[in-house]
Each structure stands twice: as C-alpha cells, then as structure tokens.
Amino acid sequence: MDGIHDMGGMHGFGKVEPEPNEPVFHAPWEGRTFALNRALGYTGIWTIDQTRAGIERLPPDVYLSSSYYKKWEMRLENLIVELGLADADEIKAGHALRPGRTLKRKLNAADVPNTLTRGSFSRPAQAPARFKPGDRVRTKNIHPATHTRLPRYARGRSGVVEALRGCHVFPDTVAIGNGENPQWLYTVLFDGRELWGEKTDPSLKVSIEAFEPYLEAA
C-alpha cells in the first residue's frame, strides 16, 4: 500500500540523531511488547508480512507520532482481535473472560534459545528464473492497496540485476492470506540519477531486493 511507512526519499524529517550508549529497551514495557510479539509469532498465528502489514495499516498521524514499540503494541492489540485470539472487552478488562483458542504450539522458556535463529524463507521454485545477473530490468509501476515490498521510489525505474537470491515466500500474497506463492528474488541495482534525477550525486547507487513479479525486461 502507498502508506506513510514507505519513507524512502521523503523530505522534511530532519537530521538522524544517534543516542549514545542506547539501551536495548528504553522501558520495561518495550521489552514485554517485543517478547509478546515474538512469543505469539512462535505459535504460528501470523506471518512476518502480516505483522508488517499490521503496522502499515496504522493511520499515518498515529504512525508518525508513535514510538517504534508503541506501534508494535497497537499492532498487537489489533491483530489479537482480528485473528480472534481475544476480544476488545477482555483487553479492556485486563483478564480473559472466555476460554482461549487452541494454537499449534506454545513457546516455553527452555526453547527460547532455538528461536534466536531466523527461519528460512527459501522455497522450491515453481518455474525457472526469468532473469539472470547482468540483465537490464524495469520495475513495474504498481500501486497495490495491500502489502507490497516494492518501495514507491523504485517503481517504474530501470536497473540491472546484480544477483539472484533464490526463491522466497512472496510477501504480497502471504500478507493477505493468499499463500506463500514462492517467487524468485533478485538484487536490482539502480543509478542514483535514475531514481532521483540528473542533479543527483553521480557516486550514488541504490539497490532493492525485488521479487520477480515486480520486474519486467527492459
């Protein structure tokens, strides 16, 4: 979706301000929110792209004015209700008012070390890759109202395939419950001037990781 989350190239946000000696979490609730998301994710109730879409659907003013983990907390409340894990009156009451659903699995403390390694997103290919390194490609000018990983600044632009990264779960379908639909993934390299115009610093190159359905031969 063409949401506020798609920030590449926007102006007006000011300087980057690194925080010296930054803690991992700035308050205990941030750690709890992070861990709740991880533990619920372990049950298999959602995919990573469903959770990204959950953040992207927050209203733009809320997105911009909320801290990172505040967004995670709001997303969590929304998804819990949407997926039927709990109802809004229970969250308000702070207690379960009805029995829970049966989920596939539950994370125990002893299994946490095994969850620190990411799962694989590689899947068997459904067809041969259309492109190879060195091929010139153009990204499609698409504007789906649902989740996509093709950023706005890189739509309708010419670039070169730099690498083939294997066949991966396709975010655009998995995020809306239409299956993993595995697609070839490429690193596509763009000249900065192709993205931002002739006056751009000629030393700039930008790459995106592009799924095959985002690309056409150029």
Added chain:
Amino acid sequence: MQLRVRALETVLAEKGYIDPAALDAIIEAYETKVGPHTGACVVAKAWSDPAFKRALIADASKAVASFGLLNRVGDHLIAVENTPKLHNMIVCTLCSCYPWEVLGLPPVWYKSAPYRSRAVNDPRGVLADFGVKLPADTQIRVWDSTAETRFIVLPMRPPGAEGWSEEKLATLVTRDCMIGTGLPKDPKNAKEAA
C-alpha cells in the same frame, strides 16, 4: 504503557497462548546475548583470515555457521565489503529489517523517519550526521533491505593494528561501521581503552 502491556500479557497468558517465563527469557537473550559483539567477531576474523573473508563474501550464512563460537545465523545473511573506492550502507526504508543475529536489535535512529527517508537519496548527508566524511569520488552503495535477505557491512581494516589478535581487532569494530554509518575505531585511540 506499562499497565496497558501488562493487561495484554495477562489476557494472553490466561488464554494459554503465552508463558510469561518465555517472555523473560526472550528479553534476557536480546539484552545480554544477542548483539553487535557477534558481528564484531565476524569482521575481526575476516580481517585476520583471508580464507574466511572469501567464504564470508561468497555465503555469509554458511561462513558464520562454520565459525563455531556464535549462534547459528539464518539462511539469508549477505556480507558486503567496503573498499577504498566503495562504501556500503544498509537501510530498510519500509520498516526496520536488520541483521538481528549478528548486530542485535536495531537502534532507534535506524528505525526512525530521518534515516529511512534520507539514506537512499542523501547518504552523504546521513554520514555527515554521524560525523563521517568520505572522498567525493568514493562510490556510495545503499542496500535497501526490502526482502528477507539481511546485510552486514565488512568495513576496511584500519591501518595501525598490524599484528593484533582477532579479539583485540574486534574492539575496533563498532555497530555503526557494520551498518555503514560509521568507520572502525582508530587503533591509536583504541589502544588505551583496550
């Protein structure tokens, strides 16, 4: 927020979905075990061992898995090498994708609007915010993490650390230099601290 999150946790625990002890273990792991020290060991080894460096650039997931000392990393880690002519920088313009397994959880600035908006069209301006200035003819390569592939920058080994052990070299490797917003510490200044 503290009360709101506690209410959420209570509901989810009473429903039988989560175990609060598992949450404690997750928080402890990300506060104490997972962090940029892992990436720093990888970089220091690549600086010391040319065969490891070649393996790292060829397939970072495999190379790091063979390391032995570290947690296993997932399948999609990619190491990108800085040279005198090329400087790499990592961003996720769409959300906050970051190589957790080697760098830990991302700092707030990495997830912030200023970094995500400017890294792709004004990386030299971003570098200036970090106090880093590169020669005008150095090519700047920005990697937007728009899929499940994850990137770590292999910075150039600074001069002045000849003969240093891997362990000592790792003290020069900052988190920011593995994202591409910083450079390794100068060995002259690090000596006293190390």
